Amino acid sequence: GAVVSQHPSWVICKSGTSVKIECRSLDFQATTMFWYRQFPKQSLMLMATSNEGSKATYEQGVEKDKFLINHASLTLSTLTVTSAHPEDSSFYICSGGGGPNEQFFGPGTRLTVL
Amino acid sequence: AQTVTQSQPEMSVQEAETVTLSCTYDTSESDYYLFWYKQPPSRQMILVIRQEAYKQQNATENRFSVNFQKAAKSFSLKISDSQLGDAAMYFCAYRETSGTYKYIFGTGTRLKVLA
Numbered sequence: 001g002a003v004v005s006q007h008p009s010w011v012i013c014k015s016g017t018s019v020k021i022e023c024r025s026l027d028f029q030a031t032t033m034f035w036y037r038q039f040p041k042q043s044l045m046l047m048a049t050s051n052e053g054s055k056a057t058y059e060q061g062v063e064k065d066k067f068l069i070n071h072a073s074l075t076l077s078t079l080t081v082t083s084a085h086p087e088d089s090s091f092y093i094c095s096g097g098g099g100p101n102e103q104f105f106g107p108g109t110r111l112t113v114l
Numbered sequence: 115a116q117t118v119t120q121s122q123p124e125m126s127v128q129e130a131e132t133v134t135l136s137c138t139y140d141t142s143e144s145d146y147y148l149f150w151y152k153q154p155p156s157r158q159m160i161l162v163i164r165q166e167a168y169k170q171q172n173a174t175e176n177r178f179s180v181n182f183q184k185a186a187k188s189f190s191l192k193i194s195d196s197q198l199g200d201a202a203m204y205f206c207a208y209r210e211t212s213g214t215y216k217y218i219f220g221t222g223t224r225l226k227v228l229a
Contacts, residue, residue, distance in 0.1 A: 032214065038157075043219045044159075046216055049216060095159075099215075101166065103209075103217065105158065107156070108157045
């Protein structure tokens with residue numbers, strides 16, 4: 001299957017700083033990418049749908065100003081956690097491509113906010 | 115709104131035995147996709163098997179098969195000849211066939227394989 005990469009794989013930051021996570025489709029073009037959040041021992045919760053060249057669509061309860069999503073090209077979507085706090089510590093996963101019957105997931109990014 | 119329920123937080127199976135993981139879902143749509151994903155300790159999501167709702171035949175992939183009951187909105191995963199490498203979190207997922215094609219995941223079942 002196609003490959004989705006995420007960078008960084010693990011980031012530790014101080015409370016109040018902003019962190020950017022990159023999601024790249026390496027061998028396909030993705031007009032739509034999805035961002036998920038996964039707390040320990042819990043399921044993947046969809047945060048937002050990232051659309052190339054347009055604004056992201058956020059799920060109910062997700063703060064748009066807190067989690068900034070940019071999808072400037074067909075191979076790159078970024079998630080910026082602004083003014084991060086310890087409660088934002090989580091595992092963030094992106095996915096994209098493959099059509100309706102398949103989706104390629106990135107390896108995830110572990111964010112720890114001190 | 116669509117929902118996906120996995121009622122078994124944890125399951126155990128002896129190596130070489132068979133285990134069935136349960137999943138129920140709720141939707142008003144007639145066409146959709148259902149998936150089982152495996153998430154090992156590395157946290158990388160791995161597709162195990164998928165089922166298209168308009169297909170009556172149950173999907174199979176080697177040792178993995180599903181029992182898809184559309185009327186009952188049930189989608190269970192059977193793992194035959196369980197192996198130590200099957201130990202992982204398993205997520206059932208629903209995906210719409212129109213709009214944004216977003217996934218809705220169940221809460222997961224942790225599968226332990228006993229040697």
